[in-house]
Amino acid sequence: MTKENARSVDRTRDGEKEVDLLASVSDISTESEFFSPMPKGYKKGKTRYVFVMGTVMSGLGKGIFSSCLAKLLQDKGLKVAPIKLEGYLNVDSGTLNPFRHGEVFVLDDGMECDMDLGTYERILDQNLTRANFATSGQIFSSVLHKERHGDYLGRDVQMIPHVTGEVKLKLRELAAQTGADVVFVEIGGTVGDLENAYFIEAMRELAYEEGPDSCCFVALTYILEPPTLGEQKSKAAQLGIKQLMQCGIQPDIIACRASSPVSEKAREKISVYSNVPLNRVMSLPDSASIYMIPAMLRDNGLDFEVLRLLKIEDRINLRHERKSWLQWCDFTDKIGAARHKVTIGVTGKYTSVRDSYASIINALEHAGIALGCNAEIKWIDTTAITDRNAADNLGDVDGIIVPGGFGTRGAEGKIACIRYARENNLPYLGLCFGFQMAVIEFARNACGLTQANSTEVEPDCAEPVIDVLPEQKKIEGLGGNMRLGGRDVELKPQTMAWKLFGQAGTVRMRFRHRYEVDPRYIDKLQDAGMVFSGKAPDQPIMQILELASHPFFMGTQAHPCLTSRPLRPQPMFVGLVAAALKKRYPDEDLPDCTRAVREVCRAQ
Ligand code: GLN
Numbered sequence: 110m111t112k113e114n115a116r117s118v119d120r121t122r123d124g125e126k127e128v129d130l131l132a133s134v135s136d137i138s139t140e141s142e143f144f145s146p147m148p149k150g151y152k153k154g155k156t157r158y159v160f161v162m163g164t165v166m167s168g169l170g171k172g173i174f175s176s177c178l179a180k181l182l183q184d185k186g187l188k189v190a191p192i193k194l195e196g197y198l199n200v201d202s203g204t205l206n207p208f209r210h211g212e213v214f215v216l217d218d219g220m221e222c223d224m225d226l227g228t229y230e231r232i233l234d235q236n237l238t239r240a241n242f243a244t245s246g247q248i249f250s251s252v253l254h255k256e257r258h259g260d261y262l263g264r265d266v267q268m269i270p271h272v273t274g275e276v277k278l279k280l281r282e283l284a285a286q287t288g289a290d291v292v293f294v295e296i297g298g299t300v301g302d303l304e305n306a307y308f309i310e311a312m313r314e315l316a317y318e319e320g321p322d323s324c325c326f327v328a329l330t331y332i333l334e335p336p337t338l339g340e341q342k343s344k345a346a347q348l349g350i351k352q353l354m355q356c357g358i359q360p361d362i363i364a365c366r367a368s369s370p371v372s373e374k375a376r377e378k379i380s381v382y383s384n385v386p387l388n389r390v391m392s393l394p395d396s397a398s399i400y401m402i403p404a405m406l407r408d409n410g411l412d413f414e415v416l417r418l419l420k421i422e423d424r425i426n427l428r429h430e431r432k433s434w435l436q437w438c439d440f441t442d443k444i445g446a447a448r449h450k451v452t453i454g455v456t457g458k459y460t461s462v463r464d465s466y467a468s469i470i471n472a473l474e475h476a477g478i479a480l481g482c483n484a485e486i487k488w489i490d491t492t493a494i495t496d497r498n499a500a501d502n503l504g505d506v507d508g509i510i511v512p513g514g515f516g517t518r519g520a521e522g523k524i525a526c527i528r529y530a531r532e533n534n535l536p537y538l539g540l541c542f543g544f545q546m547a548v549i550e551f552a553r554n555a556c557g558l559t560q561a562n563s564t565e566v567e568p569d570c571a572e573p574v575i576d577v578l579p580e581q582k583k584i585e586g587l588g589g590n591m592r593l594g595g596r597d598v599e600l601k602p603q604t605m606a607w608k609l610f611g612q613a614g615t616v617r618m619r620f621r622h623r624y625e626v627d628p629r630y631i632d633k634l635q636d637a638g639m640v641f642s643g644k645a646p647d648q649p650i651m652q653i654l655e656l657a658s659h660p661f662f663m664g665t666q667a668h669p670c671l672t673s674r675p676l677r678p679q680p681m682f683v684g685l686v687a688a689a690l691k692k693r694y695p696d697e698d699l700p701d702c703t704r705a706v707r708e709v710c711r712a713q
Pocket of ligand 1: 512513514515541542543565623624
């Protein structure tokens with residue numbers, strides 16, 4: 110707080126005209142204990158904040174809860190902006206192993222972040238940016254940078270107020286940048302973790318500074334139901350909430366996750382214990398589909414509770430809500446009403462961890478729902494697959510996806526799967542690494558380049574059809590140095606890709622790769638029949654491939670799964686599932702993939 114501001118508080122105490130406590134706080138003083146830097150253009154009172162925290166355990170679905178609640182307010186015409194705060198010290202998620210932490214989600218601006226950001230983008234149908242994600246690594250880097258820069262004017266730099274000040278700054282920057290009515294703040298991990306304690310303190314400070322009715326605290330908790338007891342136990346939840354209250358935070362809403370609906374008795378116990386009225390202690394049992402959760406929250410009246418707590422009922426637009434909600438219900442009505450079924454084989458290194466392929470699972474689900482079919486996944490470990498046994502592993506699938514990947518393990522098995530798909534008219538979709546492997550397979554078996562490989566898999570190979578991007582050769586180190594984020598892809602007229610994307614000239618896709626097709630091989634591959642139907646404008650970077658003589662054989666250097674949305678399924682995934690359906694039900698009069706895409710991707 111500046112000297113000027115400290116004086117304004119004194120004047121208020123003396124009964125003079127009240128001056129906004131925060132309005133002029135923009136720099137740093139050595140004379141005050143207050144410290145709350147404000148971003149330019151921040152208007153106090155315009156933006157309200159909803160904080161979502163977890164107790165008892167992680168993995169409760171805080172991101173899902175928070176995005177579904179945000180969606181309900183967005184449907185009412187409010188502008189919402191989510192942000193995820195992560196306790197770990199990595200500056201971004203790019204160097205995290207998806208096996209440990211779930212998939213790395215890439216935003217259009219190139220930020221590599223937590224998979225929860227994918228949930229927000231899908232549920233809100235909104236592109237996010239690096240402003241929607243912060244890690245402790247970023248917060249501390251920024252504080253240390255400012256310290257070296259002399260920004261703290263000789264003060265000892267402390268967790269409180271400087272690090273918490275940085276967190277508040279980040280939240281207010283998001284508010285100022287987006288002009289959001291409500292910023293949804295999800296705090297990773299659980300209350301009580303050492304690494305996120307300062308986030309919780311920052312929330313408390315922010316609520317104090319912003320004043321009454323500005324913030325709403327939601328605690329997600331878990332009600333245990335040990336099979337040996339056969340009844341729900343709320344003690345762990347109570348203790349978790351107590352921990353939150355010890356941090357000076359009174360929750361406004363408690364969402365009780367559980368495997369089955371939470372009993373009245375358990376909710377009453379929690380209500381009495383936590384000073385939260387019973388109607389705001391809600392039961393949130395497991396749901397078959399996350400897309401049913403908005404309705405669950407709505408049935409509990411949670412949307413209006415939040416609006417009342419934040420005193421923004423007057424900002425809503427009910428006509429907007431009616432329209433959005435109808436559209437959403439049209440979508441959810443189709444869930445579980447499928448008439449057909451297909452099995453898509455997905456090859457992958459992390460086959461035991463579903464989180465590492467979250468976007469692919471989602472994109473297949475969106476495509477399946479749109480086409481009225483259940484797109485089931487068969488996970489295929491490729492480490493033991495060869496040309497000889499590929500048929501045994503793939504005989505029962507209606508289509509294959511070879512997803513993104515790094516390194517050598519299972520690469521030859523993936524190539525064998527791709528060969529099988531190409532030679533047996535099995536629908537194929539290759540994503541990033543799967544695109545590169547398709548190029549290698551084709552080079553070896555259709556162009557006669559038997560030594561073809563990627564220098565990622567075999568650094569000294571004789572025919573490096575896939576090699577490091579020229580722009581990447583100069584870069585060292587492993588953090589945030591790939592070709593990352595949204596790029597335009599120029600489509601070649603009359604190709605399958607061009608038709609799938611509605612005959613668009615260019616489309617935007619998201620990338621995360623270090624290797625690419627070596628331009629020296631492009632002519633040779635094309636002469637043998639490979640069609641590069643998408644490329645980077647002004648650069649010889651091949652981004653989509655297809656084979657004209659095959660019912661559906663497509664690969665892309667991008668990650669189209671990242672931009673599939675429930676109400677806007679991604680055309681390549683719809684194309685794959687439609688082709689798989691035709692293969693599975695040859696006697697039915699089903700639309701071919703281009704027509705199917707036209708019907709379901711255009712109707713919105
Ligand atoms: N390893 C490959 C590359 O770096 C593919 C990356 C990926 O699939 N995301 O180009």
